[in-house]
Amino acid sequence: MTDEKEQWLVDLLRRLEDDDGKKTEKQIRIIEAAVEVFSEKGFAAASTSEIAQRAGVAEGTIFRHYKTKKDLLLSIAGPVAAKLFAPFLMRDFARLLELPYDRVEDFLRAILRDRLEFARKNMKLIKILVHEVPFQPELLAQVKELFTHIVVTRVEKAILHFQAQGVLKEIPPWRVIRSTVSQFVGMIVFHVFLAPDFPFDEEEEIERTVDILLHGIAGRPS
Amino acid sequence: MTDEKEQWLVDLLRRLEDDDGKKTEKQIRIIEAAVEVFSEKGFAAASTSEIAQRAGVAEGTIFRHYKTKKDLLLSIAGPVAAKLFAPFLMRDFARLLELPYDRVEDFLRAILRDRLEFARKNMKLIKILVHEVPFQPELLAQVKELFTHIVVTRVEKAILHFQAQGVLKEIPPWRVIRSTVSQFVGMIVFHVFLAPDFPFDEEEEIERTVDILLHGIAGRPS
Amino acid sequence: MTDEKEQWLVDLLRRLEDDDGKKTEKQIRIIEAAVEVFSEKGFAAASTSEIAQRAGVAEGTIFRHYKTKKDLLLSIAGPVAAKLFAPFLMRDFARLLELPYDRVEDFLRAILRDRLEFARKNMKLIKILVHEVPFQPELLAQVKELFTHIVVTRVEKAILHFQAQGVLKEIPPWRVIRSTVSQFVGMIVFHVFLAPDFPFDEEEEIERTVDILLHGIAGRPS
Amino acid sequence: MTDEKEQWLVDLLRRLEDDDGKKTEKQIRIIEAAVEVFSEKGFAAASTSEIAQRAGVAEGTIFRHYKTKKDLLLSIAGPVAAKLFAPFLMRDFARLLELPYDRVEDFLRAILRDRLEFARKNMKLIKILVHEVPFQPELLAQVKELFTHIVVTRVEKAILHFQAQGVLKEIPPWRVIRSTVSQFVGMIVFHVFLAPDFPFDEEEEIERTVDILLHGIAGRPS
DNA sequence: GATGAATGAGTTTTCATTCAT
DNA sequence: TATGAATGAAAACTCATTCAT
Numbered sequence: 001m002t003d004e005k006e007q008w009l010v011d012l013l014r015r016l017e018d019d020d021g022k023k024t025e026k027q028i029r030i031i032e033a034a035v036e037v038f039s040e041k042g043f044a045a046a047s048t049s050e051i052a053q054r055a056g057v058a059e060g061t062i063f064r065h066y067k068t069k070k071d072l073l074l075s076i077a078g079p080v081a082a083k084l085f086a087p088f089l090m091r092d093f094a095r096l097l098e099l100p101y102d103r104v105e106d107f108l109r110a111i112l113r114d115r116l117e118f119a120r121k122n123m124k125l126i127k128i129l130v131h132e133v134p135f136q137p138e139l140l141a142q143v144k145e146l147f148t149h150i151v152v153t154r155v156e157k158a159i160l161h162f163q164a165q166g167v168l169k170e171i172p173p174w175r176v177i178r179s180t181v182s183q184f185v186g187m188i189v190f191h192v193f194l195a196p197d198f199p200f201d202e203e204e205e206i207e208r209t210v211d212i213l214l215h216g217i218a219g220r221p222s
Numbered sequence: 223m224t225d226e227k228e229q230w231l232v233d234l235l236r237r238l239e240d241d242d243g244k245k246t247e248k249q250i251r252i253i254e255a256a257v258e259v260f261s262e263k264g265f266a267a268a269s270t271s272e273i274a275q276r277a278g279v280a281e282g283t284i285f286r287h288y289k290t291k292k293d294l295l296l297s298i299a300g301p302v303a304a305k306l307f308a309p310f311l312m313r314d315f316a317r318l319l320e321l322p323y324d325r326v327e328d329f330l331r332a333i334l335r336d337r338l339e340f341a342r343k344n345m346k347l348i349k350i351l352v353h354e355v356p357f358q359p360e361l362l363a364q365v366k367e368l369f370t371h372i373v374v375t376r377v378e379k380a381i382l383h384f385q386a387q388g389v390l391k392e393i394p395p396w397r398v399i400r401s402t403v404s405q406f407v408g409m410i411v412f413h414v415f416l417a418p419d420f421p422f423d424e425e426e427e428i429e430r431t432v433d434i435l436l437h438g439i440a441g442r443p444s
Numbered sequence: 445m446t447d448e449k450e451q452w453l454v455d456l457l458r459r460l461e462d463d464d465g466k467k468t469e470k471q472i473r474i475i476e477a478a479v480e481v482f483s484e485k486g487f488a489a490a491s492t493s494e495i496a497q498r499a500g501v502a503e504g505t506i507f508r509h510y511k512t513k514k515d516l517l518l519s520i521a522g523p524v525a526a527k528l529f530a531p532f533l534m535r536d537f538a539r540l541l542e543l544p545y546d547r548v549e550d551f552l553r554a555i556l557r558d559r560l561e562f563a564r565k566n567m568k569l570i571k572i573l574v575h576e577v578p579f580q581p582e583l584l585a586q587v588k589e590l591f592t593h594i595v596v597t598r599v600e601k602a603i604l605h606f607q608a609q610g611v612l613k614e615i616p617p618w619r620v621i622r623s624t625v626s627q628f629v630g631m632i633v634f635h636v637f638l639a640p641d642f643p644f645d646e647e648e649e650i651e652r653t654v655d656i657l658l659h660g661i662a663g664r665p666s
Numbered sequence: 667m668t669d670e671k672e673q674w675l676v677d678l679l680r681r682l683e684d685d686d687g688k689k690t691e692k693q694i695r696i697i698e699a700a701v702e703v704f705s706e707k708g709f710a711a712a713s714t715s716e717i718a719q720r721a722g723v724a725e726g727t728i729f730r731h732y733k734t735k736k737d738l739l740l741s742i743a744g745p746v747a748a749k750l751f752a753p754f755l756m757r758d759f760a761r762l763l764e765l766p767y768d769r770v771e772d773f774l775r776a777i778l779r780d781r782l783e784f785a786r787k788n789m790k791l792i793k794i795l796v797h798e799v800p801f802q803p804e805l806l807a808q809v810k811e812l813f814t815h816i817v818v819t820r821v822e823k824a825i826l827h828f829q830a831q832g833v834l835k836e837i838p839p840w841r842v843i844r845s846t847v848s849q850f851v852g853m854i855v856f857h858v859f860l861a862p863d864f865p866f867d868e869e870e871e872i873e874r875t876v877d878i879l880l881h882g883i884a885g886r887p888s
Numbered sequence: 889g890a891t892g893a894a895t896g897a898g899t900t901t902t903c904a905t906t907c908a909t
Numbered sequence: 910t911a912t913g914a915a916t917g918a919a920a921a922c923t924c925a926t927t928c929a930t
Contacts (some may be wrong), residue, residue: 026911042357044266048904058912060906069904131353131432135264166441171430179434182408186400208393214436219388246893270921280895284924287893470890486801488710492925502891504927513925571781575797579708610885615874626852630844650839656845660882663832690914714900724916731914819895895927902920909912 020038027065029055034072039124043073043132074139077132080125081143087114088150097161104167107212112184119192126192151177183213249287251277256294261346265295265331265354296361297355303365309336309373319383326389330432334406338428341414349415373399405435473499473510478516483568486556487517487576491624518583521576524569525587529560532594541605548611556628560650563636571637627657693731695721700738705790709739721869740805742873743798746791753780754816763827770833774876778850782872785858789843793859849879 023031033055037046048069052059066072087093096107119126133139151174159173168176189210191198245253259268270291274281288294297400309315320327341348355361373396381395390398409431413420467475477499481490492513496503510516530605531537563570577583593617603617612620631653635642689697699721703712714735718725732738751757762773785792799805817840825839834842853875857864 015901024910042264042266044264045357047902049902058905060912060914061910064911067905080925088242090383114309127356131356134349134353154404155243159419163441168441169439170441171439175430175434176439178412179405179431179439180407182404185408186404189401209401212393212438214438214440216434216436217387217393217398217401218436219391248894269919271919281921282896282923283894286895287923291921468889486708486710488708489801491923493923496892504891504893505889505926507926508891509889545835552768553916571800575800578793578797579711607885612885613883614885615878615883619874619878620883622852622856622860623849623875623883626848627845630851652841653845656837656841656882658882658884660878660880661835661842661845663829663835663836692915715898725900726902726917727915730916733901735900810891891928891930892926893929895925897924899923903918904916904917906912906914906916907912 012175014168022195026055026061027058030057030062030065030072031076033078035124035128038073038076038132039127043069043128043135048072070136072154073128073132073136076125076141077129077136077139080122080129081146083118083122084126084129085146086153087111093154102167105210105214108180108213109206112187112206112209113202115184116191116202117189119188123192180213183209231403248277248279248283252279252284252287252294253298256298257350258353260295260298261349265291265350265357270294292358295350295354295358298347299351299358299361300364302344302351303361303368305340305344306348306351307368307372309333310376315376318380326384327432327436330402330435331428334409334428334431335424337406338410338413338424341410345414372415402435405431470499470501470505474506474509475520476519478621479568479572480487481574482517482520482576483535483571487513487572487579492516503607517572517576517580520569521573521580521583522586523575524566525583525590528570528573529594531555532598535565537598539568540602549654549658552624552657553650556631556650556653557646559628560632560635560646563632567636624657627653691723692723692727696723696728696738697742700742701790701794703751704739704742705793709735709801714738715761736802739794739802741796742791743795743802743805744808746788746795747805747812749784750792750795751812751816753777754820759820762824768833770828771876771880774846774879775872778872778875779868779870781850782854782857782868785854789858812853846879849875853876 030051033051033053034046036054037051040046048062049059051072052062056060058126062072066075082089099107104166129139133143155177156173159168162168163170187205190199191205252273255273255275256268258276259273262268268291270284271281273294274284277284321329338402351361351365355365372402377399378395381390381398384390385392409427413422413427474495477495477497478490480498481495484490492505492506494508495516501504506516510519526533541550573583573587577587599621601613602638603620606612607614607617631649635644635649696717698711699717699719702720703717708711714728715725717738718728721728728738732741762873765773795805795809799809821843822839825842828834829836829839853871857866857871
């Protein structure tokens with residue numbers, strides 16, 4: 001990994017932490033209210049006056065902290081994009097390659113468990129991000145940049161490593177990524193967004209999902 | 223299948239066909255323009271005046287045909303929801319159960335091929351549907367109703383049938399559905415929406431995707 | 445009475461009768477619907493499309509018969525104004541002066557009875573007239589012209605005649621007119637518009653009202 | 667009078683006074699402009715843009731103070747309804763019953779004088795009220811409630827009291843009320859609305875009107 | 889004569905943003 | 910820093926009127 005890329009990562013992580021610091025109480029209330037309203041009605045249909053009302057501040061106060069309504073959106077949705085990919089940015093991720101090869105399943109389970117938890121805690125933020133990405137070029141660029149960066153610098157390497165060990169099929173890495181993301185996203189969307197009341201044993205769910213990802217849904221030809 | 227359910231299906235299909243009939247030329251231009259603008263900016267951020275302009279009609283003309291802007295949206299997004307599930311409503315689908323058991327892969331490929339084609343032809347409509355469903359209770363209800371109906375009356379039966387034949391693993395049907403939908407949606411989203419310029423051999427893509435769905439991404443422990 | 449004035453009266457009466465002749469069935473339905481809608485919502489708040497709908501004709505049909513919406517109003521409200529004053533225009537009215545002086549009460553009763561009946565049969569039309577007169581200069585002029593004409597040419601003469609006979613107090617005729625109109629209008633408004641369900645013996649009501657007009661509400665100082 | 671009723675009265679009077687307090691200058695200008703335009707064209711035909719223009723404010727400003735155009739109307743017409751009946755709500759009114767019986771005429775004169783003055787000062791407001799009451803159920807209900815309340819709790823008692831003293835004829839109170847209202851309204855409508863330029867000696871006018879009300883228009887049979 | 893789709897000017901209403909306090 | 914009244918541009922929607930059929 002080049003110095004430049006390391007720097008980028010360090011900056012990002014620092015920004016994410018700053019995020020929660022140095023904010024007045026009103027600013028926090030504004031963000032919270034904005035998250036609520038944006039996720040309920042969508043960005044375009046949300047009105048700053050409703051946000052102000054729910055935050056218990058004057059309309060003008062919003063514009064003291066955020067130049068425009070879109071600024072407010074970006075200050076909310078931007079960090080989520082980064083946090084979404086955070087696990088892959090952590091130094092821990094690199095150690096993955098040192099794992100004994102038969103622990104890959106554990107790793108996939110850990111990732112899924114972590115992102116499921118994250119999605120549950122950040123439902124509204126994720127809803128906002130997903131809905132606004134297609135309409136906000138800045139967000140789209142940010143997400144693409146993050147995703148590409150991560151995939152290129154880390155995930156792809158890991159996949160190739162596991163393929164060399166024979167743990168994964170010899171198929172193009174992007175296909176592995178796509179399938180994994182598909183299964184994981186499908187599982188998370190179902191449990192968090194579509195059927196949040198569906199009762200389930202989380203650990204078993206995770207295990208089954210990883211199992212299907214690895215071994216498919218076909219029966220064993222006897 | 224009960225008569226009542228058959229009737230529902232017949233009604234729906236007829237409605238879908240009527241859809242394209244008996245429309246004045248201006249009405250068609252309005253719909254086309256609305257699809258464009260809605261998919262570009264999202265429903266809330268789209269203005270009826272821009273739609274009118276692109277359709278080359280007076281703004282009032284829109285409101286002669288559609289009582290409100292939301293009416294216009296629903297008249298566009300409603301049918302898409304139905305068409306999205308159309309293949310499962312066709313009589314042909316029932317014949318699936320008569321297939322020789324080793325042809326299940328062919329069937330999955332056919333479905334994926336068909337929906338990929340549909341997505342490509344209806345990109346904008348699907349984008350609109352997906353984006354507005356969470357904000358329009360009417361749409362949500364419609365989609366849920368369709369999905370539930372189809373799953374309950376048809377797909378589940380097919381899955382149980384194939385499981386009895388040993389073609390599919392003995393896991394809860396909803397898990398089969400979720401995994402299949404996840405893989406298929408992931409593949410379609412990637413090729414149609416995220417990377418439409420990615421060069422690929424469609425038939426191979428389909429085959430690989432079905433293969434991963436059925437047999438997973440794990441390597442063969444030699 | 446001068447020839448000119450006689451001519452005016454003759455013209456008016458003829459016009460009133462023509463009114464109901466030579467009208468197509470659709471025209472009649474339009475008028476009826478317009479009366480309904482105008483009286484329910486007021487002229488300005490009434491829409492031609494609602495009138496067309498209630499009349500069961502196409503919107504364009506209204507404009508084939510009436511150049512503008514206001515035209516439609518005037519064709520409805522104008523005649524009512526004339527009919528409102530009709531009794532004073534009739535030849536019979538002139539004979540009033542030949543009545544024995546002690547029959548004045550009978551005459552007042554007859555007028556009140558007649559106008560009460562008229563109001564009951566033309567509630568909606570009168571409502572329209574009253575509400576639109578202040579906003580439609582043409583109507584206002586028409587009403588003023590009619591009222592002045594009648595008062596000057598007929599009623600005033602009658603009052604002076606009765607005063608000469610000692611049947612009426614020696615007060616300015618306009619004061620007699622005002623008091624009479626006030627009492628009569630008050631009575632009609634009450635029974636027809638304000639409390640149409642108030643049960644009452646019409647003949648007694650009329651008698652009492654005329655009695656109060658003539659002799660007041662004061663008790664007899666014993 | 668029960669406590670509850672007293673409370674109602676107190677509330678109403680306080681509301682009427684508040685009415686003129688705590689209003690920004692722009693708000694006052696909006697009200698004034700609205701009164702002008704509503705009285706000139708009627709509510710439905712008045713446009714908020716004209717009101718804004720005459721008030722010298724932006725159109726949006728109107729809607730900051732009044733949620734809808736109808737809100738603006740009600741905030742204007744509502745209080746008028748109350749003020750119209752105010753004299754009967756005052757504590758002074760109760761003292762009427764203590765007057766020497768031969769002062770009833772003075773009392774009627776005072777009422778008439780007061781309401782004549784009120785009408786002159788509030789021509790436009792009264793015009794608006796009268797014209798909109800039939801089309802705004804809220805207003806109608808308010809007026810009915812006020813009128814009924816007053817009549818039942820106060821006026822009727824006074825009439826019975828005077829009848830017991832022999833000052834008024836033994837006729838049903840509602841008939842006394844109707845005749846009085848008719849005569850007074852007739853007089854006020856004439857002098858304020860129909861013929862505002864008619865030159866007259868106000869005191870004499872009032873006296874004559876009360877005289878006719880009390881003793882009628884019949885001549886003294888000599 | 890009758891229709892009803894189309895118009896476009898006008899209406900009420902919303903709302904992000906500014907600014908004096 | 911915070912406020913909230915004020916703005917005005919733009920939004921959704923209405924409707925009397927026209928005109929080709």
